Amino acid sequence: MTTPGLLPPGSTIGIIGAGQLGRMIGVAAVQLGYRTHILAPESGPANDVCFAFTRAAYDDPDALAAFAEAVDVVTYEFENIAADPIAAIAATVPVRPSVAALRVAQDRTAEKRFVEDLGGRAAPWREVDSRAGLDAAIAAIGCPAILKTTRFGYDGKGQARLHTPADADAAWAAIGAAPAILEGFVRFAHEFSIVLARGADGAIMGYPPPVNVHADGILASSALPAPAMVASQWTEAAALAGRVAERLDYIGVLTLEFFATDTGPVFNEMAPRVHNSGHWTIEGAQTSQFENHVRAICSLPLGPTGLTARAVRMENLIGDQVTRWPDLIAQDDAHLHLYGKHEARPGRKMGHVTRIER
Incomplete structure (x- = not known):
């Protein structure tokens, strides 16, 4: 007996984006007998493991329509893509996670309001739509603070710090005078994330x-494991993440990032996708985030998410840190993952290494 909507092995998963997250989704898909078809404006790490590739802009309606006809389900590896063209193909093929999740996560203002409506607590923030608006936000929140574009910011891009109000002109110029939010700083002891998978049947499996x-x-x-302070805030943060997933009728892997503070977890941001802070799950969990993402979007049962080791540590290899690979691959406790990128630029994620302590 098969689950309604189940995609059997041999089906094709369409992935929008050709980066390393798409690559690792593709590896997990192949292991379960699926094919992947990548759509992206240029070749990337995911192309090394895909069955088919469509070179096209993310908002090309004709290319997206043909792509939708060629695959059995569509997912995406990052949220900085126009939502309307993706919504247009949802009538042809299931898009998982939904476009609703994409719309919320790609706009910081919408994201903050959405999570606060569900009982989450964010850092103090104000919307900023002009240089005068920035002054008003500073007056309300104070400094230090951080100015973030509402859209298209990741890995520190689209952000500027203000140590005093005198930094306002430079910060506004640094983000290109784009719509933004101003966030007050939060006193925190640790940063942590909740990574969960929600299946097509509504079942949720969360990772430590x-x-x-x-x-x-x-x-x-x-x-991992997290220190006592984070462990004590895990239940509250995971409950909020579960409410987010339920409200969005989410299918796939979802990540919420938090600050652990003396007064409880403070929400930072969400990502409607597999996440860098979940890379440790490849070796460190019973089922990796990538496999559970594939399971979810194909309507398969989710796999268990418990730790496979006493302690796990994942380190990113950024820029020329990748040149350490000969030493890393010779270490008995190191599991090396290289993304196949040809140029090691500053700030570019080239791979990661996971260490397992049993």
């Missing part, structure tokens, strides 16, 4: 929370 360390706005490492 990793503690994350960032450098220059880019994730540097994720480690």
Whole structure:
């Protein structure tokens, strides 16, 4: 007996985006007997493991329509894509996660309001739509603060810090005078994330929370088990993530990032996709985030998410850190993942290494 809507092995998963997340989804898909078809404006790491490739802009309606006809389900590896063209193909093929999730997560203002409506607590913030609006936001929140574009920001891009109100002109110029939000700083002990998978049947499986360390706005490492403070806030943060998934009727892997503070978890941002802070799950969990994403979008039962080791640590290889690969691959406790990118630019994620302590 098969589950209604189940996509059997041999079906084709369409992935919008050709980066490393698409690559790792593709590896998991192949292991379960699926094919992947990538749509992206240029070739990338995911092309090394895909069955077919459509080179096209993410908002090309004709290319998207043909792509939808060629695949059995569509997913995406990042949220900085126009939602309307994706919504147009949802009438032809299932899009998982839904376009509703995409619309919420790609706009910081919508995201903050959505999570706060569900009982989540975010850092103090104000909407900024002009230079005068920035002054008003500073007056309301104070400094230090961080100015973030409402759209198209990731890995520290589209952001500027204000140490004092005198930094306002430089910060506004640094983000290109784009619509933004101003966030007040939060005193926190740790950053952590909740990564969960929600199946087509509504079942949810959550992973233990990793503690994350960032450098220059880019994730540097994720480690488990989490310290006691994070562990004590896990239940509350996971419950909020579950409410987000339920409200969006979400299918796939969803990630919410938090700050652990003396007064409880403070929501930072969400990602409607597999996430860098979940890369440790490939070796460190019973079922990786990538496999569970494939399982979810294909209407398969979700796999267990428990730890496979006493301790796990994932480190990103950013820029020329990738040149360490000969030493890393020789270490017994290191599991090396290289993304096949040909140029190691500063700030570019070239791979990661996961260490397992049993």
